[in-house]
Amino acid sequence: MEEAIYKVHLEDIFEGPMDLLLHLIKKYEIDIYDIPIALITEQYLEYMELMKSMNIDFAGDFILMASTLAQIKSRMLLPAHDEENDDEDPRLEIVKPLEEYLRMKSVAEQLAERNLLWEDTFVRNHGQEDHLINQEDEIIKVGLFELIDAFQKILKNISPDIRLDITADSISVKDRIAQIVDVFEARGSITFDELFSKNSDKSEVVVTFLAILEMVKLGLVRIVQHVRSGVIRLFYL
Amino acid sequence: MEDIKNIIESFLFVAEEPLTIDRIKSILKQAEINEIQNALVELSEEYEARKGGFILREVAGGYQIRTRPEYREWIKRLIQPKALRLSKAALETLAIIAYKQPIIRNDIEHIRGVDCGGILRMLLERKLTRILGRKEIPGRPLIYATTKQFLEVFDLKNLKDLPTLEEIEALETESPENSTREIFRIETFEKGKNT
Numbered sequence: 001m002e003e004a005i006y007k008v009h010l011e012d013i014f015e016g017p018m019d020l021l022l023h024l025i026k027k028y029e030i031d032i033y034d035i036p037i038a039l040i041t042e043q044y045l046e047y048m049e050l051m052k053s054m055n056i057d058f059a060g061d062f063i064l065m066a067s068t069l070a071q072i073k074s075r076m077l078l079p080a081h082d083e084e085n086d087d088e089d090p091r092l093e094i095v096k097p098l099e100e101y102l103r104m105k106s107v108a109e110q111l112a113e114r115n116l117l118w119e120d121t122f123v124r125n126h127g128q129e130d131h132l133i134n135q136e137d138e139i140i141k142v143g144l145f146e147l148i149d150a151f152q153k154i155l156k157n158i159s160p161d162i163r164l165d166i167t168a169d170s171i172s173v174k175d176r177i178a179q180i181v182d183v184f185e186a187r188g189s190i191t192f193d194e195l196f197s198k199n200s201d202k203s204e205v206v207v208t209f210l211a212i213l214e215m216v217k218l219g220l221v222r223i224v225q226h227v228r229s230g231v232i233r234l235f236y237l
Numbered sequence: 238m239e240d241i242k243n244i245i246e247s248f249l250f251v252a253e254e255p256l257t258i259d260r261i262k263s264i265l266k267q268a269e270i271n272e273i274q275n276a277l278v279e280l281s282e283e284y285e286a287r288k289g290g291f292i293l294r295e296v297a298g299g300y301q302i303r304t305r306p307e308y309r310e311w312i313k314r315l316i317q318p319k320a321l322r323l324s325k326a327a328l329e330t331l332a333i334i335a336y337k338q339p340i341i342r343n344d345i346e347h348i349r350g351v352d353c354g355g356i357l358r359m360l361l362e363r364k365l366t367r368i369l370g371r372k373e374i375p376g377r378p379l380i381y382a383t384t385k386q387f388l389e390v391f392d393l394k395n396l397k398d399l400p401t402l403e404e405i406e407a408l409e410t411e412s413p414e415n416s417t418r419e420i421f422r423i424e425t426f427e428k429g430k431n432t
Contacts, residue, residue: 015325015326015349015351016349016350016351017350017351018349018350018351019350061350061351061352065350097347097348097350100348101348101349101350103402103405103406104329104332104333104336104348104349105329106405107332107335107336107399107400107402107405108325108328108329108331108332109328110400110405111328111331111332111335111391112323112328114391114392114393115303115306115392116321116390116391116392117303117321117389117390117391117392118318118319118321118390119309119321120306120309121294121303121304121305121306121309121392122303122304122309122312122316122318123301123302123303123304124250124253124302125253125254174377178371178377181370217358218358218361218368218379219358219361219362220361220368237364237367
């Protein structure tokens, strides 16, 4: 029955508003090229209520889609102004993305059905991770705390008289990343210290450090430290 | 060269990654490209005919000996490689990048309708995708593309080896139910069970 209590695996099903829409379309066996917008909007809102009552947090995306649906619904109600300018079906606004989304979903399924390496088929070397393990005695992966330590050392090296300078042309983290990437493109790897020029002021140092953190987060670089020398080196991935 | 096929086979046995024809040619200088190609085809056919434990696959622009998928369960008892285990959401994101690359995060999220930041980072970490650079538009967003590793993992010769969108649509019209089935899983909660 409709009223059945659903146990919803949020991450499995309604990962986003598109998923919820697709679910409704499938549930009511709707042709996506002829969506009864009033029904869908109503059902969509009902689900949002249901999710709310189950204390499921939903992101703003869900609300945005609800408002899009409501807007389409109201546009459908408006009479067309003149015959010539009979605009495209307002529903296209969601039909096109839905089509695209469905297409990508089936592409994803096709990909999953292939003979995946390390899942269905295997090769003789057991993945690149092995190489990393072999190097483990020489270098270690650097954690956040080692980075912060190294950063503090750099900060200490800034001469006090420069430290209070206010620079006019400060550089953004984004631009600094671009600069660092340029260096990487040319050299492939760089030591942590090299990234901080001797006469840079505090804001530059901070920006550079934030840039490094951001790059790590984006998976752009791998940071390792030599066990004996303690030199931290960044590798471009 | 008489034993070119054997030499190439020995290369394939030793090589750590898919071996390109160019690489083989760079070693077997006197061999013609088509000689190498023929040898590879022959090897592949021999493995097929033999129905043994491995096959020759053309992946990521090269050739690689891989185990026959039928024996996956046995191999997993021998070794425990890091399984790929991509979630549906991650697969979808990867599919979008594969088909639409080069693509920026905003466009990916537009198609999926949800934030993809975490997934994008994970795909980068697993080296299935990479950053091509930044798009010269306001905000200079990162541009994403797939990697060679992606081709290797998904057993693809190259990006053109991906089924075309037309092929996928044709497949869908053949079995319209198939494409969306299994996507939605709602478990009816039965009282008394699972308590």
